[in-house]
Amino acid sequence: MEAPASNVEAMDEHKLAEMGYRQDLKRDWSMLHNFGVSFSIISVITGLTTLFQYGLNTGGPGVMSVGWIVVSFFTMFVGLGMAEIVSAVPTSGGPYFWAAILAPKSIAPFASWVTGWFNLLGQVAVTTGITFGLANLISTTATVGTSFEPTAGKTLGIYAAVLFSHGVINSFGVRTLRYLNNTSIILHSVGISCFCIAVLAKAPTHQSAKFVFSTFNDATGGDGIGWSVRASPAYVASIGVLMSQYTITGFDASAHLSEETRNASWSAPLGVLMSIGVSALFGFFVILALLFSIQDFDTTVGSDYEQPVLQILIDIFGEGGAIVLMTLIMVCVYHCGLFSMTSNSRMMFGFSRDGGLPHFFDKVDKRHRAPIRAIWLAATLSFLLAVPSLGSTVAFSAATSIATIGLYISYGLPILIGMIWPQHFEKGPFNLRLASRWIALVAVLWICFITIIFCLPTANPVDSQTLNYTPVAVGIVALWTIGSWFLWARRWFTGPVRQIQAEQLGIDLEDPAAMEKVEMQAKLGGDVDNLKTR
Numbered sequence: 151m152e153a154p155a156s157n158v159e160a161m162d163e164h165k166l167a168e169m170g171y172r173q174d175l176k177r178d179w180s181m182l183h184n185f186g187v188s189f190s191i192i193s194v195i196t197g198l199t200t201l202f203q204y205g206l207n208t209g210g211p212g213v214m215s216v217g218w219i220v221v222s223f224f225t226m227f228v229g230l231g232m233a234e235i236v237s238a239v240p241t242s243g244g245p246y247f248w249a250a251i252l253a254p255k256s257i258a259p260f261a262s263w264v265t266g267w268f269n270l271l272g273q274v275a276v277t278t279g280i281t282f283g284l285a286n287l288i289s290t291t292a293t294v295g296t297s298f299e300p301t302a303g304k305t306l307g308i309y310a311a312v313l314f315s316h317g318v319i320n321s322f323g324v325r326t327l328r329y330l331n332n333t334s335i336i337l338h339s340v341g342i343s344c345f346c347i348a349v350l351a352k353a354p355t356h357q358s359a360k361f362v363f364s365t366f367n368d369a370t371g372g373d374g375i376g377w378s379v380r381a382s383p384a385y386v387a388s389i390g391v392l393m394s395q396y397t398i399t400g401f402d403a404s405a406h407l408s409e410e411t412r413n414a415s416w417s418a419p420l421g422v423l424m425s426i427g428v429s430a431l432f433g434f435f436v437i438l439a440l441l442f443s444i445q446d447f448d449t450t451v452g453s454d455y456e457q458p459v460l461q462i463l464i465d466i467f468g469e470g471g472a473i474v475l476m477t478l479i480m481v482c483v484y485h486c487g488l489f490s491m492t493s494n495s496r497m498m499f500g501f502s503r504d505g506g507l508p509h510f511f512d513k514v515d516k517r518h519r520a521p522i523r524a525i526w527l528a529a530t531l532s533f534l535l536a537v538p539s540l541g542s543t544v545a546f547s548a549a550t551s552i553a554t555i556g557l558y559i560s561y562g563l564p565i566l567i568g569m570i571w572p573q574h575f576e577k578g579p580f581n582l583r584l585a586s587r588w589i590a591l592v593a594v595l596w597i598c599f600i601t602i603i604f605c606l607p608t609a610n611p612v613d614s615q616t617l618n619y620t621p622v623a624v625g626i627v628a629l630w631t632i633g634s635w636f637l638w639a640r641r642w643f644t645g646p647v648r649q650i651q652a653e654q655l656g657i658d659l660e661d662p663a664a665m666e667k668v669e670m671q672a673k674l675g676g677d678v679d680n681l682k683t684r
Contacts, residue, residue, distance in 0.1 A: 197397025209390030210367025237578030272556025
């Protein structure tokens with residue numbers, strides 16, 4: 151028999167209080183809503199549509215179809231490791247909080263600091279990748295039957311407008327997002343299923359299974375000589391799985407929304423696993439529908455629109471029908487970007503609450519119960535990350551690489567810590583038992599593999615226009631994270647701050663100076679009770 155809603159909420163608040171936090175955010179999400187946000191952020195139609203050109207050029211149909219199966223398989227290991235942790239530690243901070251809880255006390259603050267900054271990088275980059283991808287789709291679709299000519303500046307302007315609208319909607323709070331989440335689930339399930347069925351049913355001809363599963367294409371060379379020649383076909387296949395791996399990211403949203411989800415210790419881990427599993431199935435269906443329905447491979451790859459999905463739809467439905475179906479895709483991508491900002495802002499709210507970012511960003515609007523300052527910080531950083539698109543032809547694929555690496559490093563660090571120091575891991579109701587450390591090992595090895603390959607060059611020859619600036623961006627964050635830690639952060643950052651304990655001592659949580667004293671006292675190993683106000 152299911153416990154009454156009031157009892158469940160009381161247990162959720164008690165669990166949160168045990169971890170040292172009060173219930174600031176409105177706990178109004180069900181397990182379905184929690185799953186829906188991650189499912190919307192993964193949004194297979196978003197990643198596949200925006201990176202379909204990359205996939206066709208970097209390995210072709212064979213790498214796209216088989217690569218999806220391989221990536222889905224190994225990503226489930228990452229999801230299982232994450233689900234076990236979030237069941238034990240359901241907080242909005244997510245990975246950086248887990249790192250602090252699972253690590254030995256001597257290195258917990260450092261582990262939390264590093265994990266938090268990589269998660270922040272990934273969150274910002276994935277919001278950039280999604281919304282900038284939408285701006286590109288809008289620019290490209292606008293050229294169908296018109297004289298509109300897209301430029302980097304126009305696309306950036308569209309991107310800024312979409313980001314602004316996402317910030318405004320997120321600022322209205324949980325209730326507005328919950329209704330939009332229901333719409334998003336329907337669009338990404340029923341809507342995309344109907345899209346795939348329509349494409350398969352209407353296509354005049356269909357490609358063979360051999361074409362879909364074994365055709366290899368290398369168009370990575372601007373001078374006609376691709377990486378399969380200069381390196382090897384295996385190299386091209388490895389960097390080609392970026393399309394699949396980037397698409398299946400963002401499922402940590404179920405963790406970041408755990409403080410707003412009822413029965414979070416069960417709902418959040420199930421939200422993680424369901425979003426990966428359902429997305430893997432839907433994504434495979436979408437890939438097969440599009441690849442089988444290609445009418446002419448060379449025309450699709452060399453499309454004047456520079457968007458193969460749009461070309462496939464025009465070949466099948468004509469310009470009018472293609473615009474209608476592209477509009478459906480763009481609405482799905484819009485929802486994906488919207489909820490990516492939701493997850494992004496919750497992570498920044500939690501990190502700010504714990505001292506990783508200035509306390510200015512951890513304020514919750516009393517009327518809408520939303521972290522408005524964190525929302526607009528997320529929007530601003532996402533815009534800045536897209537500015538290099540004005541002078542780079544590979545900016546979008548670089549942004550997706552940064553998102554993938556940043557997020558997966560932040561996913562992997564807590565899993566690695568839990569594997570090395572299992573004695574600190576007090577399991578929640580979702581428990582992998584004897585399989586826990588083996589699953590963690592596979593997850594960590596996979597993350598190491600994709601971190602390396604997504605830093606490698608994707609276009610050839612490498613010049614200022616084709617440089618993959620992923621290792622530059624990731625390197626800057628790594629240097630900042632480690633350098634700032636040893637220069638100043640280690641003197642005051644203690645990891646997650648026990649909010650309730652500070653309140654009980656009469657410390658004003660709205661006063662950054664007072665909270666800094668709490669953090670410093672804890673860092674020095676002193677008695678926090680000495681800070682009690684008189």
